[in-house]
Amino acid sequence: MKVPTLNGDIDTSEMGLTLMHEHLFVFSDGVQEAFPRAYDLEGIVADVTEKMRQAASHGVRTVVDLTVLGLGRKLPLMQRVAAQVPQVRFIVATGLYTYNELPHYFENRDIDHMASMFVQDIREGIQGTGVRAGILKCATDEPGVTPGVEKVLRAVARAHLQTGVPIYTHTHAATRRGLEQQRIFKEEGVDLKRVVIGHSGDSNDLGYLISIIENGSYVGMDRFGLYHNEALPVFPTYDTRVRTVAELCKRGYTERIILSHDYCGFIDWFPMEVVRQIAPKWSYTHIFEEVIPDLREMGVSEAQIQQMLVANPRRYFEGA
Numbered sequence: 001m002k003v004p005t006l007n008g009d010i011d012t013s014e015m016g017l018t019l020m021h022e023h024l025f026v027f028s029d030g031v032q033e034a035f036p037r038a039y040d041l042e043g044i045v046a047d048v049t050e051k052m053r054q055a056a057s058h059g060v061r062t063v064v065d066l067t068v069l070g071l072g073r074k075l076p077l078m079q080r081v082a083a084q085v086p087q088v089r090f091i092v093a094t095g096l097y098t099y100n101e102l103p104h105y106f107e108n109r110d111i112d113h114m115a116s117m118f119v120q121d122i123r124e125g126i127q128g129t130g131v132r133a134g135i136l137k138c139a140t141d142e143p144g145v146t147p148g149v150e151k152v153l154r155a156v157a158r159a160h161l162q163t164g165v166p167i168y169t170h171t172h173a174a175t176r177r178g179l180e181q182q183r184i185f186k187e188e189g190v191d192l193k194r195v196v197i198g199h200s201g202d203s204n205d206l207g208y209l210i211s212i213i214e215n216g217s218y219v220g221m222d223r224f225g226l227y228h229n230e231a232l233p234v235f236p237t238y239d240t241r242v243r244t245v246a247e248l249c250k251r252g253y254t255e256r257i258i259l260s261h262d263y264c265g266f267i268d269w270f271p272m273e274v275v276r277q278i279a280p281k282w283s284y285t286h287i288f289e290e291v292i293p294d295l296r297e298m299g300v301s302e303a304q305i306q307q308m309l310v311a312n313p314r315r316y317f318e319g320a
């Protein structure tokens with residue numbers, strides 16, 4: 001089956017080692033356009049390109065970039081990185097990232113209008129580039145399914161039903177938001193095996209994680225590199241994140257686990273030196289450097305690692 005990428009369509013059989021939830025660039029929507037002097041875009045592109053080359057050196061062949069409206073998606077900048085790291089193919093997203101409120105534009109337009117925007121990104125291309133979105137993104141955080149969030153979840157579900165493009169979510173795992181997302185998707189008629197419930201790895205509540213899997217979806221164990229400390233009190237420790245994956249594998253759920261970092265090669269929410277300080281392990285390569293060796297030590301087999309990083313992403317895009 002074909003999947004669109006920044007580098008042209010590829011066959012799912014060519015995806016290879018895949019990081020399913022990363023970001024090249026995250027910008028606060030509109031700030032760079034308003035105050036371009038605050039950004040050294042050339043330096044930022046060069047830095048992100050170098051980081052992506054390091055991922056390629058670990059054998060990464062496909063990266064799913066889940067940057068959408070709400071995270072300052074800039075397709076032309078992403079294309080510059082893709083052109084310089086041709087070993088890696090980038091699947092890009094459409095959708096809307098909000099924890100509560102919608103942009104005013106969408107407040108007074110209905111769910112189907114929003115869905116039609118996503119469908120155009122999938123069928124015609126994003127921001128005039130002709131690059132088609134291959135995945136849909138939405139979010140529910142601590143505020144829960146507010147009216148704005150519910151509109152996005154239902155619009156994403158409807159765009160999925162019209163196009164067959166799969167869904168990847170952001171959740172606040174501590175409040176078990178993934179189950180609410182599954183309920184809404186099911187009401188809309190979505191087959192839950194086409195859904196990754198993202199940031200599930202922020203929880204070590206096996207009951208919660210297994211419920212998501214038993215309902216049919218994948219659990220995104222997708223924030224390796226973000227660990228508990230004074231600045232990031234909501235995140236689990238390194239040990240907890242790794243042990244939770246090992247335990248799910250041991251219990252036979254390897255076919256429903258997705259591994260990634262949610263790394264942002266550039267993010268303007270904090271000065272980058274602060275990002276490095278509060279999350280020193282966070283990168284596109286941490287899983288290969290530290291997590292996989294430790295999973296092996298905990299009894300996770302090579303076949304299970306390949307399942308999580310190669311076979312699961314492929315099956316998810318194929319919809320099999």
Ligand SMILES: [Zn+2]
Nearest residue numbers: 021023066262
């Ligand atoms: Zn993300």
